[in-house]
Amino acid sequence: MTNVRVRIAPSPTGPLHLGTARTALFNFLFARHLGGTFIFRLEDTDQARSTEAFEVDIIEGMHWLGIRWDEGPAVAGEPEIGNYGPYRQMQRMASYTEAANRLLAEDKAYYCYCSPDELDVERKRQEASHLPARYNGRCAHLSAEERAAFEREGRRPVVRFRIPEERKIAFDDIVRGHVEIDTNALGGDLVILRSDGTPLYHFTVAVDDAAMEITHVIRGEDHLSNTPKHILLFEALGASIPQFAHLPLILNPDRTKMSKRKTQTSVDAYRMDGFIPEAFVNYLALLGWSTGTEEEVLSLDDLIERFDLAKVNSSGAVFDRERLEWLNGQWIRRLPAPDLIARLRPFLETELAAGRIEWMPSDQEMSALLPVVQERLPTLAAVGELIGFLFQEDVTPDLALLVPKRWDMAATAANLREARGIMAAGRDTWRAHEIEAPLRILVEDRGWKAGDLFMAIRVAVTGRTATPPLFDTLVALGYERTLARVDRAIARLEAGTPPSL
């Protein structure tokens, strides 16, 4: 165990987000690689938008991905683990007011009575004269009388943290290298407590990171510009300054910051789409990082072993669902049969509930099918599309699909009838190559194309043109149902065929 301590601090104001999941993963990989401590902290101070349902979604989503923490809430309502708790900010309120009072006492912060409206007017004025938006410091040096006057007006002050002027804050970001930002660009003295006494994000993050002795702050690039504020706060609080690593952002296809509008961002939505966590985590890890080798299909353990913050990219990465799907297929193919069947269950339930299948296949049926199904599943959710026709009473194929280009309806009906006769003799030998062999002889005798007959049978029996291998499919369907479906197709073809002259 090293003394490395990192954290992920999501706010439960929405379902687990792709970006949060990736940041969590990078923190987790970093901690595990180094034998450090990974901490989960809930930033639930936005009471208006935070809900317990989102909290549960986030925690369960993380667990689904295989991301576990050493300190933090277990699941909603249950006890926490770790000696630096509580791990919910709402339960740490006292520490923020205590810290703010300390800064006030040391004159590192002061009460500001400017109203939001006044601030707004000032901001607009600065904007109009092309000046950087910045608090003008009107309340920075109020006398006791002035303060009393404001109080008498009924104004409730915020607490502002003094940002020094003309100072360069420099830090060495692990992924970006040396970064320098002038304190004049920080927007002036920073509000750390609202007029109702509740703390603001930049303040809570610094107070908590200090209290939890975070050594490395690994987060999205959107916080890069805010880092000097945090550094100043750490200094004022007398805390040591952690190392920073700012991860490249995940982007929409148009290269803007990923948004719900343009990219599916909910991790749970990907789960419901049939992605498996092995693939998801693998994909996320490779968004902005690579091993430097040509390895791409990597398990969580592989990732932990190879992870290196210094090899993280600095430019944004477009989320590419097709590549995720490819990785998902890779991982599905690697799953042991019983495992895959178990994971397919919930998706079969969904098919059943939606009426797309009429009964549930047994584990035996599924494992018989698996060899021909496993390599054809891009996602777990594709299972219904692939083999649903097996678990329906009947199918009604499109007549147009039933008739091969070289045949017409009458020929198709007649040829299917011949094939049906041959298959009918196979009741006791209903196995793939024993169905196939005599049909091939028939094809040979008649001078047909094997593909034409097989496609006609395929469509007659499954209703689709793309299926698992035909004869395996027939075996799975069974003798009776195969013949019944062929018969029905023949009947429909004959009914649709105009009588010949």
Next chain:
RNA sequence: GCCCCCAUCGUCUAGAGGCCUAGGACACGGCCCUUUCAAGGCUGAGAUCAGCGGUUCGAAUCCGCUUGGGGGUACCA
């Protein structure tokens, strides 16, 4: 507006001055396999390394500028 960050195939990336007439993967095309669909194998196309200057014997790699993109700039997180 101001500040910061970024810039290699459509996309994810390899590349830490000579190994690069730039490698891999996804997607796309072709061929093989084949009853369809996949999977797999082989193969093709695809990047004047954003542009311009500089440093150097030598630059995708270092520096500067330009352009483009992104982020930040709240009594949001």
